[in-house]
Every structure is written in structure tokens, then in C-alpha cells.
Amino acid sequence: MSTFHITFKEQKQVFEVQDISTLKEKVRSEFHIDEDIRFQLYDKTWDDWVDVEIHQLPQRGKIQIITIPHEDTLPINLTDLSSTNSLFSESYNFSDAPIQIEPPTKNFISSMIQLAHQKESCQSTSQAEDISSASTSSSHSWNVEEDCSTGESDVKRKWLEMKQWPDKFALPRLPVVLEGKLNAERMPNDRERRQIVQTLFDYMAGFTSYPLSAHYSEAVRCLLEKYPFLGKETIPGARPVEYWRMKIMDKFRNERKHMPVEKKRKSSGVTPAKAVDDQQLVDDTASIQRHKKWMQEEARRARQNEVKISQMMEITFQPRRKWIIDEKPTVAELKREFPCLFSQRQILIEMRRITPSIDACHAKDLLMSNLEAYAKYLIDSCQSKKNAKAIVNNYREAIANLTNDQAKEAKVLTALVLVPFYFKGEKLSSYLVGDQEEDSLLTAHPKVCYKGDLYAPEEIVVQAENVLVCTCKSMLDALCCLICTYFAFDMEYPKECKNSLLLAETMLGAKNRTTRSVQSLIQKVLSCTSKV
Known part of the structure; x- marks a missing residue:
């Protein structure tokens, strides 16, 4: 019997098989994958995931799955993606309504959450309209195979002529x-x-x-x-x-x-x-503008192509970063220009582009592993601090009804929540706001807003300058996204929570970005926990 821990996107599952040759089909069946799949194993030597054959999988190994597109899938031409909008315009109805930015109100958290629900509702409606439109206008649908065979598809012909990145990179010949x-x-x-x-x-x-x-x-x-x-x-x-x-x-x-x-x-x-003309160069300004337009239209669709979005965000990273640093746009302006950036996935990826030393895509796991050993000390030492005792008591009551994994996450979350009490002049409400603390929303800097109980919130959002940045599934995810938002928008931590966020950032693996107060607390915690 062979056992494997397998991850596919956000799904994680343990598989047990008698014959390892049946693993691929079992994985595809359990995860409902239509495409072919490839197994990847983490290699410490290269500090990256590498492809392995199924017979190379180690017993009780931790495996990652990626899908392989079907052979009849068209390759992506990054320089001409904007031209594909017209091809699909008959199948998808884009909404031209501008993004509404509401001013801060007393019930701002509710309005931010409603905005997130409206977006989901619009996407569901758009999806239904897409299906209806496709069924009633099949005579206008674009048949890729037919156009290719008759020579009518200029877009596909350009794609086929483009030199694509090789499936297996071969080292070129050196002098x-x-x-x-x-x-x-x-x-x-x-x-x-x-x-x-x-x-x-x-x-x-x-x-x-x-x-x-x-x-x-x-x-x-x-x-x-x-x-x-x-x-x-x-x-x-x-x-x-x-x-x-x-x-x-x-x-x-x-x-x-x-x-x-x-x-x-x-x-x-x-x-x-081979030489290419101006319109084919990815570098020029016109190409970047076409990529931006494609993302702006893609952001309105019910079903977004996350792979293409990530590619477009990667291509436009340098001009986007230069614009943010040089022009200092507002968050509302940034959302109009790059709406695809405003999601939990893309905010984390943007952080990784800015600081490759921090594995932002696994930020929650990093916080859990780096802070769990010191969380008990941070919680126990805060019991006597003013206003912190209520948080500690609430935590002890909450963990009685939680599973082991949930209790571990709650312990790390509580430690982060109590960190501001260790720094003079810092306030928890400056970056974490519940529905009973809406007065704290009057400040413009990024913060996490949640509705309900801290350990079982009904809704969680990250917002900046009263603009919705993203919704999150857990409080730790939201706090990680909060730190990434400051990086992505090139903002400085406000004085009332600077040390607290720097400590969390240090737990994510950041270096040379700290203060004496943060270093002092870290040394104190390390000293006390080592004695224990």
C-alpha cells in the first residue's frame, strides 16, 4: 500500500493505492480533472517544485498536481490577446458600468460586504446570460477548427506562427x-x-x-x-x-x-x-495598453481565466510598478487601471514579484510555522495587560469548541492580535476592525474589516482608502493580504501599527525591515521560550 499527500490548487487529500500505476486516474477522478496531469515534487536543492515521473514518487511523499492542456488547445499569443476580445464579444456580455466607490459611512463594513456580494451576484447573472446567449446564437459562434481548415482564422494563424516557450528548456551551447x-x-x-x-x-x-x-x-x-x-x-x-x-x-x-x-x-x-514588427513587440507601450484593456474586460466576466490574468499581470508588472511609485495613484485609480490586481490571489502574487525572498503565496503557512512556537508566550504574557485580558478570555472560551487545526490557527491569530499591546502607542483597531468599531474606518490606510466573532467571522474583507481590495476566507489570510497590500500599493505602515505589522512581516521571512522595538520583543520572546 502506497500513501501520498496530494495538493491540487486549494484542495488537499491523502491517497492510498495498492498499485501506483492507478494513482493518476484516481487523482483525476477525486479532483474532477478533465485534462491530463503532471506530478511535481519539492526539491530542496533548487528550492522549487520539479516534474517527476509517477514511478519516482516517494512513499508518503508530499506531491503537487498541475494540469496539462489538451493538444488541441490554442497556444497563447501574449501580444495579440486584445484582438481576441472581438472574437468572443458575441458570446459574452460585458457590463460597462463603472466601479462605484462609496464614501465612508457609519455602516461601512456592511456596505463593503454588500459590494462583495453584489459582485458575486453580477457574476452569476452574467454567467446565466452567457449560457442563454450561447444557446440562442449558435449560428454566430466561432468555430476554431473550421476557420483553421478554411484559412479564415488570422488570429490562430498568428498563434501558430509564434515561437512558443519550449515544453522542456534545453541549455544553449556556450562558447x-x-x-x-x-x-x-x-x-x-x-x-x-x-x-x-x-x-x-x-x-x-x-x-x-x-x-x-x-x-x-x-x-x-x-x-x-x-x-x-x-x-x-x-x-x-x-x-x-x-x-x-x-x-x-x-x-x-x-x-x-x-x-x-x-x-x-x-x-x-x-x-x-526572427525580426518582428512594432505591433508584435511586447515591450512597447501600445502592447501594454492592450494587455491592460484585456484585463479590464476580463475582470467583468463571470468566469475569469486566472492563468491568462497571471501572465498579463506578470507582463505589465514593470510599467505598473513604475506608475505606482512615480505617480502615486489613489487606490480607486489603481482599481480602474488594474482591476485584476484586486483579488486575494493576485495581491499575494504581486508581493512575490516585489520581494521574491518572501513566499507570499504560502504566507499563511509561513505565519503558522514561524509564530506557533512563540504564540503561547505572547498570549500568557498579555493576561495582565489592560484591555488585553478580554481578548485572552475570549480566545480560551473559543478554543473549547474548535478542532485541533482550528485551535492552532486561533492561537496564532490571537498572538498577532495581542502584538500591539507590546508596543507603546499602537492600537489593534488601526489595522483590524470589527463591526463594533466602525469609527476606526475613517482613516484611509489599508485594514482588515470583519463581521461577527473574531474566531468565527461571517465575512472578512481587506479595504484601503475606502475601496474594497479583496475578500478572504480566514483572518490569517486577511492579515497576510493586508501586509501584501501595503507592498503592492507602495504605502508605508502608519505609526499606530507600524511595529505590529513589521513583526508579522518578519514572521513571513522579510529581512532588514525592522525597528529596535521589534528586535527587542523578538529577542525577549526567544529568550523566554528557550528557557521554557
Whole structure:
């Protein structure tokens, strides 16, 4: 009997099979997956998930599942996505109603929650209309196979002509002298390291001018697999994996600033990319505007394509970040320009783009693992503090009715809630507001608002400048999203909760962003818990 812990998106399940060859079909059946699937195992050497064959899965292993699109699925052309809007306009009805931003009111939490419900209601209505429209106008539907066979589909023809990112990345050929030196495991000097980066850039630029995060990781993985000694701690002041990844990213960033219409790069044994015209370049302003327009229309749809949204958000990250930092737009303006950013998933991914050292997509797990050992001390030490005793008593009453997993989460949440009591002048209500504390909503900085009991809230939202940012399923998710919101919107922590949020940020793995007060509390907690 073989046992595996398998994760697919937000679903987690333990599978037991007699014959490992039946695992794939059982997983597809349990998770209701129509596409083919691929197994991934976490590799500590590369600090990433890597593909493995089914016979390589370890007993009681922790496995991740990703789906493989069907072969007849069209490849994505990132430069022409905006043109697909007209193709689907007959099947989907977009609402042109602008986003309503309500001024702060006494019953603001209720209004924010109603706004979230209205969005869900609109999506359900839109979905019903889509189905109705599809059934009544089938004569106008766009048949991809028919158009392709008759030569009528310009969009598909462009997609087929585009050079797509390879399914399996192969390390390009390096200059002969450099390759001989690396084969002899001799550490390259600065000039030779630049040659390596240049060769990787020339090859990758043949596919895209804006590689995704996974593309950079794949290139570095291939480099270090062929030359493992490059992954040793031999570069002063740098982790090898991050060093090569950042060098390649910097190379792309610098080249994009002055990349001409025809990409003229000196090739190191690699055939250069074919010349493309202005409209096909991802780098230009017009392309970025088309991507933004596509996301604005996609945000109104009932069923959104999360994969494409993530790709578009990745491509527009640099101009978006520059606009936020230079122009300081309001949150309402930001929501009008990039509505897809305003979801729990995209806020966390944006944090990871800004600070790759923090695994924001697993922020809740990081908080749980890093803070759980110290939560008991933080709770017990607060029992005698003014106004904190009621929170501690409420926690002790609540855990009596919770499962073990829920009790662990409640303990970490309580510790975070009590942190402001350790810092002079800080207030819990400056970033966590219940429905009995709506006066605290008059301030504009981001905060978590919830309705009901702290340990069993009916609704949870994150809002900034009285604009709904996202809804969350748990309080810990919401607090993680709150920290990510400050990063994504380039905002500073307010004085009345700065140390509290910095401590939470430190628990997520942030470095060099702390104060003496936070360091003092951390040292005190570490000292007391070590004695225990």
C-alpha cells in the first residue's frame, strides 16, 4: 500500500493505492480533472517544485498536481490577446458600468460586504446570460477548427506562427573555450559569468522579451544541473540560485530599455530570433495598453481565466510598478487601471514579484510555522495587560469548541492580535476592525474589516482608502493580504501599527525591515521560550 499527500490548487487529500500505476486516474477522478496531469515534487536543492515521473514518487511523499492542456488547445499569443476580445464579444456580455466607490459611512463594513456580494451576484447573472446567449446564437459562434481548415482564422494563424516557450528548456551551447573551462569545473571569472548570462539571454529572447518567473527558474535549474559546481557557495555575498536568476532578470530589464524593432543580439552559437514588427513587440507601450484593456474586460466576466490574468499581470508588472511609485495613484485609480490586481490571489502574487525572498503565496503557512512556537508566550504574557485580558478570555472560551487545526490557527491569530499591546502607542483597531468599531474606518490606510466573532467571522474583507481590495476566507489570510497590500500599493505602515505589522512581516521571512522595538520583543520572546 502506497500513501501520498496530494495538493491540487486549494484542495488537499491523502491517497492510498495498492498499485501506483492507478494513482493518476484516481487523482483525476477525486479532483474532477478533465485534462491530463503532471506530478511535481519539492526539491530542496533548487528550492522549487520539479516534474517527476509517477514511478519516482516517494512513499508518503508530499506531491503537487498541475494540469496539462489538451493538444488541441490554442497556444497563447501574449501580444495579440486584445484582438481576441472581438472574437468572443458575441458570446459574452460585458457590463460597462463603472466601479462605484462609496464614501465612508457609519455602516461601512456592511456596505463593503454588500459590494462583495453584489459582485458575486453580477457574476452569476452574467454567467446565466452567457449560457442563454450561447444557446440562442449558435449560428454566430466561432468555430476554431473550421476557420483553421478554411484559412479564415488570422488570429490562430498568428498563434501558430509564434515561437512558443519550449515544453522542456534545453541549455544553449556556450562558447567553446568557456564550455571547456566549465567542463573542467573551473570557476568562471566576472567576464565569463557575463558570457553565460549573455548566452542564456540570447536564447530566451528568442521566445519572449518578458519571461515569466517560472522561465527564469527553469533556465537557472538547467544551468546548475549541467554544471553543479556553479551552485556552490563560491560567489561572495550571494546565494548561487538567486545570483544567476537576478543576473538574467537584470539583463532582460536593461535590454528592454533600448531594444530596437529588430532584435540585434550577438549570438553565441544560437540562431537569433526572427525580426518582428512594432505591433508584435511586447515591450512597447501600445502592447501594454492592450494587455491592460484585456484585463479590464476580463475582470467583468463571470468566469475569469486566472492563468491568462497571471501572465498579463506578470507582463505589465514593470510599467505598473513604475506608475505606482512615480505617480502615486489613489487606490480607486489603481482599481480602474488594474482591476485584476484586486483579488486575494493576485495581491499575494504581486508581493512575490516585489520581494521574491518572501513566499507570499504560502504566507499563511509561513505565519503558522514561524509564530506557533512563540504564540503561547505572547498570549500568557498579555493576561495582565489592560484591555488585553478580554481578548485572552475570549480566545480560551473559543478554543473549547474548535478542532485541533482550528485551535492552532486561533492561537496564532490571537498572538498577532495581542502584538500591539507590546508596543507603546499602537492600537489593534488601526489595522483590524470589527463591526463594533466602525469609527476606526475613517482613516484611509489599508485594514482588515470583519463581521461577527473574531474566531468565527461571517465575512472578512481587506479595504484601503475606502475601496474594497479583496475578500478572504480566514483572518490569517486577511492579515497576510493586508501586509501584501501595503507592498503592492507602495504605502508605508502608519505609526499606530507600524511595529505590529513589521513583526508579522518578519514572521513571513522579510529581512532588514525592522525597528529596535521589534528586535527587542523578538529577542525577549526567544529568550523566554528557550528557557521554557
